[in-house]
Structures are given as structure tokens and as C-alpha cells.
Amino acid sequence: MKVSICTNRNVITPCGLENFDYQLDTYIGCEHYCNYCYVLSKAETNWLDEIQIHNNIIDQLSEELNTITPQTIYIGYNSDPYQPCEFDLLQTRNVLKLLCSRNFSASILTKSDLVVRDIDLLKKMEDANVSISFAFTDNHARQLFEINTITTEKRIATLRELSNNGVKTSAIICPIIPYITDAHKLIEMISPYAEKIWIYGLSINDKSDQNWANMLSILETNYPEMLDSIVAAIFDRDDLYWKYLSNELNVLKDEKQLNLNIHL
Numbered sequence: 227m228k229v230s231i232c233t234n235r236n237v238i239t240p241c242g243l244e245n246f247d248y249q250l251d252t253y254i255g256c257e258h259y260c261n262y263c264y265v266l267s268k269a270e271t272n273w274l275d276e277i278q279i280h281n282n283i284i285d286q287l288s289e290e291l292n293t294i295t296p297q298t299i300y301i302g303y304n305s306d307p308y309q310p311c312e313f314d315l316l317q318t319r320n321v322l323k324l325l326c327s328r329n330f331s332a333s334i335l336t337k338s339d340l341v342v343r344d345i346d347l348l349k350k351m352e353d354a355n356v357s358i359s360f361a362f363t364d365n366h367a368r369q370l371f372e373i374n375t376i377t378t379e380k381r382i383a384t385l386r387e388l389s390n391n392g393v394k395t396s397a398i399i400c401p402i403i404p405y406i407t408d409a410h411k412l413i414e415m416i417s418p419y420a421e422k423i424w425i426y427g428l429s430i431n432d433k434s435d436q437n438w439a440n441m442l443s444i445l446e447t448n449y450p451e452m453l454d455s456i457v458a459a460i461f462d463r464d465d466l467y468w469k470y471l472s473n474e475l476n477v478l479k480d481e482k483q484l485n486l487n488i489h490l
């Protein structure tokens with residue numbers, strides 16, 4: 227994987243998520259290369275070959291932090307902060323160190339178990355949270371759609387380790403790919419280790435986007451007999467698939483008193 231320097235830009239940017247004013251990405255691009263990723267449509271490099279880092283992220287971030295009050299920064303909106311190269315480059319770890327030293331906190335979204343390396347820093351932050359995303363119980367399907375990610379079992383072990391160390395944890399089941407993602411089974415596996423679980427269906431904004439080209443190719447090759455049903459549900463939120471699933475998950479939520487946020 228080639229790692230290059232990105233063009234000059236702010237490290238901190240406004241965050242559109244509820245409860246967060248600011249976000250940052252320690253990498254531009256994502257080697258995990260999930261074929262459904264909505265960010266692929268604005269990728270600045272071919273993520274299979276090259277990702278980017280900020281030039282001297284720590285000095286720049288330090289200056290930007292001077293302009294805002296201490297608060298929780300969201301990390302992981304446009305790129306996973308725990309890229310395989312983070313093991314050596316320490317971009318995310320050094321950012322967390324800086325945030326910690328300035329009384330900021332972090333809410334992290336990742337698919338990687340490398341986050342456990344930084345438990346020491348997360349424990350020092352007030353209210354730090356790590357959320358891990360999941361979409362598959364079947365490893366063959368995961369490898370088709372998420373080329374460079376770790377297994378669901380390893381992600382659950384990561385949640386467990388974070389939780390055992392006193393770090394707040396949550397999970398995101400996203401995306402639910404109609405007829406492929408087993409949301410019930412995922413909830414059953416994850417819920418003991420996540421304080422809250424958000425659930426979102428696959429969303430494709432534009433059929434000309436890279437993520438839809440990727441998805442269609444995988445679906446046509448590997449799920450030809452289910453293709454029509456899957457495609458119909460992906461592009462119609464009134465499709466019966468979503469209504470049935472939503473009803474079933476709401477029943478499960480009530481029966482098991484689970485903290486589920488269902489957005490289907």
C-alpha cells in the first residue's frame with residue numbers, strides 16, 4: 227500500500243452527526259475497501275493501491291484545537307482510523323494522545339481490532355466511545371463485500387476487550403444488504419458487548435456511483451437467483467422486506483429489552 231501526503235486541508239471539519247460538532251479523519255482513503263462504501267464515490271486515490279495522510283497532522287491539529295472548546299470529536303466518518311498501516315504510522319494514536327492532553331475526547335468508528343492498542347488513552351478520556359460496524363455473519367459473504375476486514379468474531383472479541391477495560395462500546399449493523407445480512411444473528415452475537423446498536427439498511431445514492439458498480443458486479447456473480455429481489459429492496463424503502471424486518475426487530479427489541487436504534 228502506497229501512503230502519500232494529501233493536499234492541504236483542515237484536519238477538523240464540521241460533523242453532521244447528532245451530538246457531534248466536529249469530526250476528523252486520520253487517513254484519506256481506506257484500505258479496508260468495503261465495496262458498498264458511500265465514500266468511494268469521492269475517493270481521491272484508488273484505495274486498493276494508495277491512501278493518504280495529512281502532512282504533520284499533529285502540529286496542524288494542535289493549532290485547530292486552539293479555536294474550539296474541549297469536546298468529543300468523532301473519528302471514522304470518511305475513513306477507518308485503524309488502517310493496517312496505522313500499526314507503524316501511529317497517526318491515530320498520536321491524534322488521541324494530543325486530544326487527551328488537551329482534555330478533548332473521542333468517539334471512534336472502526337472495523338479493526340487495532341483499536342485495543344489505544345485502550346490506555348481511551349480510558350483517560352472522559353466519555354470516550356468505540357463503535358464497531360458489522361454486516362455479515364458469513365465469512366464468505368464478508369470477504370466478497372469487504373475485501374480487507376477482520377472477521378465478525380474478531381470484531382466481537384474487540385468489543386469485549388474494550389468493554390472489559392471500561393471503555394464505552396456500541397455497534398453499528400450497517401449496511402443491511404437485503405436477504406444477505408442476518409440482522410437477528412448479528413444482534414444476538416453483539417448485544418452482550420455493546421451498550422447500544424444502530425441498524426441501517428444499504429443506501430445507494432446514485433446508480434452511477436462506484437459503490438453500486440461494485441455491488442452489482444458482486445451480486446450478479448454470486449447471488450444471481452436472488453438478484454431481482456435484492457435490487458428491488460435496495461432501491462425501494464417501501465419494499466415488504468424492510469417492513470417485515472423492521473417489525474421483527476422491533477419485537478425483538480421489546481422482548482429482550484435491547485437498546486436498538488432501528489433506521490430501516
Ligand code: SF4
Nearest residue numbers: 256258259260263305
Ligand atoms: S471501513 Fe468504512 S470507510 Fe473504510 S471502506 Fe469500509 S465503510 Fe468505507
